Amino acid sequence: MPVIPKTKPYRVGRSKTGLGLFATQPIKKGTKIIRYFGPLLDSKKAEDDAIENKYLFELDKRWTIDGSIRENVARYINHSCKPNAESDVKPRKKKIVIRAIKNIAPGDEINYDYGTDYFKAYLKPIGCKCDACEKKRAKKKAEERAERARVKAKENAKDARKAEKKANKKTDELAKETAKDKAKQRAKAKAKSTSKSSASAKSDRAAAKSRRPAAGKRVKTKSSPAKTLTSRAKAA
Ligand SMILES: [Zn+2]
Numbered sequence: 001m002p003v004i005p006k007t008k009p010y011r012v013g014r015s016k017t018g019l020g021l022f023a024t025q026p027i028k029k030g031t032k033i034i035r036y037f038g039p040l041l042d043s044k045k046a047e048d049d050a051i052e053n054k055y056l057f058e059l060d061k062r063w064t065i066d067g068s069i070r071e072n073v074a075r076y077i078n079h080s081c082k083p084n085a086e087s088d089v090k091p092r093k094k095k096i097v098i099r100a101i102k103n104i105a106p107g108d109e110i111n112y113d114y115g116t117d118y119f120k121a122y123l124k125p126i127g128c129k130c131d132a133c134e135k136k137r138a139k140k141k142a143e144e145r146a147e148r149a150r151v152k153a154k155e156n157a158k159d160a161r162k163a164e165k166k167a168n169k170k171t172d173e174l175a176k177e178t179a180k181d182k183a184k185q186r187a188k189a190k191a192k193s194t195s196k197s198s199a200s201a202k203s204d205r206a207a208a209k210s211r212r213p214a215a216g217k218r219v220k221t222k223s224s225p226a227k228t229l230t231s232r233a234k235a236a
Pocket of ligand 1: 079080082128129130131132133134
């Protein structure tokens with residue numbers, strides 16, 4: 001990590017995406033923080049035009065600053081879509097200054113917007129990791145989660161209603177079935193009792209028959225001696 005004089009209001013430190021530049025003192029809105037510097041590249045020169053790295057900062061169509069040198073501490077400043085600083089580009093002076101656009105408190109990470117071209121080329125493909133984009137993503141995720149939960153709750157309620165309906169239908173069917181069974185049982189029982197009573201009547205008749213005395217043993221059919229006597233006396 002580069003050694004930075006204590007008089008400077010910043011230090012290089014760990015950030016979410018690697019290293020970053022952090023305020024060590026309050027930095028007032030509008031004040032210059034640091035210069036972004038490096039060799040000047042002339043796009044008209046083939047060897048300059050061939051240089052390619054992430055720290056190239058275009059001044060105008062012709063001139064570009066190659067900020068990849070170690071001494072350029074400003075290269076540690078990360079991009080933000082909602083920054084607290086800006087790059088003040090002065091093409092005529094061939095100078096770039098990073099300036100606070102908000103009051104920056106000690107401990108805050110300093111950042112500026114790298115611009116659309118850089119964003120499209122380097123950040124969009126991997127997803128911007130700045131606080132604003134992270135917050136946006138987190139919000140979106142939370143909303144998606146909430147939406148999923150809503151949909152699931154709706155589905156659960158629907159399923160519960162369906163299950164209840166099914167259960168009610170089953171109970172109804174069961175009740176109907178039971179009623180049918182009971183009716184059947186009643187009918188069966190009735191049929192049984194009818195056949196039983198006719199059978200018992202038959203057996204009753206049979207019993208009565210068997211109780212009747214045999215014809216030969218009947219006293220009535222034998223002429224009583226008294227009667228015989230009177231009829232004999234009548235004859236005499
Ligand atoms: Zn962003």
